[in-house]
Amino acid sequence: MRVKKQSVYNAILQSATAEFAEHGYVKSTIGRIAERAGTSSSNIYVYFQCKLDIALAVYESWFKAQIYNLVRTVRRQNMPEAKVKKLLEGLWNNIPKHKNGLTTTLVQALSTATPSDNYNPKLLQWTEKKIAELLSESVTGSTGNQEEFTSIANIIMLAFDGVGLRHNLSKPVDHSADSIQQMTYMICAMGLKTRN
Amino acid sequence: MRVKKQSVYNAILQSATAEFAEHGYVKSTIGRIAERAGTSSSNIYVYFQCKLDIALAVYESWFKAQIYNLVRTVRRQNMPEAKVKKLLEGLWNNIPKHKNGLTTTLVQALSTATPSDNYNPKLLQWTEKKIAELLSESVTGSTGNQEEFTSIANIIMLAFDGVGLRHNLSKPVDHSADSIQQMTYMICAMGLKTRN
DNA sequence: GCATTATAACGAATATCATTCGCTATTGAC
DNA sequence: GTCAATAGCGAATGATATTCGTTATAATGC
Numbered sequence: 070m071r072v073k074k075q076s077v078y079n080a081i082l083q084s085a086t087a088e089f090a091e092h093g094y095v096k097s098t099i100g101r102i103a104e105r106a107g108t109s110s111s112n113i114y115v116y117f118q119c120k121l122d123i124a125l126a127v128y129e130s131w132f133k134a135q136i137y138n139l140v141r142t143v144r145r146q147n148m149p150e151a152k153v154k155k156l157l158e159g160l161w162n163n164i165p166k167h168k169n170g171l172t173t174t175l176v177q178a179l180s181t182a183t184p185s186d187n188y189n190p191k192l193l194q195w196t197e198k199k200i201a202e203l204l205s206e207s208v209t210g211s212t213g214n215q216e217e218f219t220s221i222a223n224i225i226m227l228a229f230d231g232v233g234l235r236h237n238l239s240k241p242v243d244h245s246a247d248s249i250q251q252m253t254y255m256i257c258a259m260g261l262k263t264r265n
Numbered sequence: 266m267r268v269k270k271q272s273v274y275n276a277i278l279q280s281a282t283a284e285f286a287e288h289g290y291v292k293s294t295i296g297r298i299a300e301r302a303g304t305s306s307s308n309i310y311v312y313f314q315c316k317l318d319i320a321l322a323v324y325e326s327w328f329k330a331q332i333y334n335l336v337r338t339v340r341r342q343n344m345p346e347a348k349v350k351k352l353l354e355g356l357w358n359n360i361p362k363h364k365n366g367l368t369t370t371l372v373q374a375l376s377t378a379t380p381s382d383n384y385n386p387k388l389l390q391w392t393e394k395k396i397a398e399l400l401s402e403s404v405t406g407s408t409g410n411q412e413e414f415t416s417i418a419n420i421i422m423l424a425f426d427g428v429g430l431r432h433n434l435s436k437p438v439d440h441s442a443d444s445i446q447q448m449t450y451m452i453c454a455m456g457l458k459t460r461n
Numbered sequence: 462g463c464a465t466t467a468t469a470a471c472g473a474a475t476a477t478c479a480t481t482c483g484c485t486a487t488t489g490a491c
Numbered sequence: 492g493t494c495a496a497t498a499g500c501g502a503a504t505g506a507t508a509t510t511c512g513t514t515a516t517a518a519t520g521c
Contacts, residue, residue: 070466070467070468070516070517070518070519071466071467071468071469071470071515071516071517071518072468072469072517072518073468073469074469077469077470095376095377096379098506098507098508099507099508099509100506100507100508108470108471109470109471109472110471110472110507110508110509111470111471111472111473111509111510111511112469112470112471114508114509114510115468115469115470116469119508119509120508120509161423173376176376176430177376177377179430179431179434180291180369180372180373180376180377180430180433181291181373181376181377182433182434183292183433184433184434188434190434216443217447219440219443220440220443220444220446220447220448221447223440223443223444224420224424224444224447224448226427227357227423227424227426227427227428227431227444228420228423228424228427229427230423230426230427230430230431231422231423231424231425231426231427231430232423234372234375234376234426234427234430235375235423235426237376237378237380238375238378238380238384238386244415244416244419247412247415247416247419248416248419248420248423250416251413251416251417251420252416252420254455255451255452255454255455256451258451258454258455259450259451259454266487266488266489266490266495266496266497267486267487267488267489267496267497267498267499268488268489268497268498269497269498270498273498273499294477294478294479295478295479295480296478296479304499304500305499305500305501306478306479306480306500306501307480307481307482307499307500307501307502308498308499308500310479310480310481311497311498311499312498315479315480316479316480
């Protein structure tokens with residue numbers, strides 16, 4: 070028997086990360102990923118089922134790092150409003166518009182996915198839960214994870230996808246600063262009401 | 266000289282509408298669109314620059330009809346809260362999840378677009394303006410189109426894109442009812458504050 | 462050690478389209 | 492009528508994800 074080498078797997082992931090960051094999902098080619106990884110196109114299919122799976126694997130590790138980073142930044146703030154604002158700046162600006170970012174890649178990958186790729190929304194659910202907790206903790210001081218924050222986290226992540234989607238188009242007027250401010254205001258207003 | 270026939274143009278649009286509604290953007294083929302339209306693949310390029318342009322043309326007329334419909338539905342409501350809720354149900358449920366809907370097509374088309382396709386966000390801007398006015402009118406009773414509603418409209422449309430994106434994946438847990446309720450509440454709360 | 466065997470690895474197909482090209486046929490303008 | 496621009500078309504072209512057939516390798520049992 071022969072066994073898959075971790076080193077080959079890692080090389081593919083690393084190569085794919087560079088390729089996707091540079092070209093996005095659609096214009097990245099398996100051929101170039103293989104070349105940079107020092108293997109062949111066909112051998113990549115020994116390690117991954119399809120191109121989508123590579124993109125998801127690459128995105129997951131990048132995105133989780135971004136989120137952990139964001140959590141730290143938010144916790145460093147003192148006032149609820151500042152916390153919420155940092156959170157939104159991260160999710161509606163910094164992460165989806167990151168210069169070597171992979172959010173555009175993810176959006177492209179997901180939008181071209183077919184049901185037969187049977188995508189698993191694990192990462193999405195993990196993120197929404199994390200964001201809901203962070204919001205709750207930021208606004209009310211406790212991690213009670215109320216219903217409301219679950220919904221708000223959902224809305225924020227839907228809009229995150231939207232930002233990622235629009236970002237690769239020649240940017241239209243970018244209202245993000247205003248939108249972030251407005252959303253911060255609405256979320257904090259809700260927090261006040263909750264306390265009474 | 267020979268002149269382009271309106272009838273051929275219309276046939277292409279009509280055929281493309283059916284094709285995109287059935288297969289989405291990526292899996293639709295120019296060949297089938299041509300066939301259903303009774304012309305050849307190559308002749309389609311006499312009428313449209315590229316596949317993206319066909320999708321955008323198809324989407325625009327479908328989407329505008331949906332929006333006009335939504336405006337009517339919202340205006341039919343009496344209470345601000347009911348108006349806002351209908352608005353959100355339209356934009357976060359009915360339109361992006363429409364069974365013969367084209368939103369998935371649009372999302373796919375935009376996410377795979379390259380800068381060289383030089384996409385023009387005219388429709389997007391038109392929609393956000395329309396939504397901002399409708400919100401303002403619904404919540405405050407006047408079309409004053411305050412800054413706040415512009416931002417909220419922007420957020421709603423970003424999330425609209427997100428809903429469209431996620432809809433073609435095997436649907437994860439769908440929080441949309443809760444999210445709509447939560448957003449309705451936040452928008453209306455803001456309206457109250459504005460009045461004082 | 463050695464034989465066995467599952468499978469990693471790879472180069473060469475395959476299949477699928479969007480888009481382009483070269484040519485022919487049509488039709489509006491003069 | 493003649494001319495010339497161009498609609499229309501069938502046959503390339505070019506890209507590229509994925510599959511296939513074969514070979515080489517190494518883990519396992521003896």
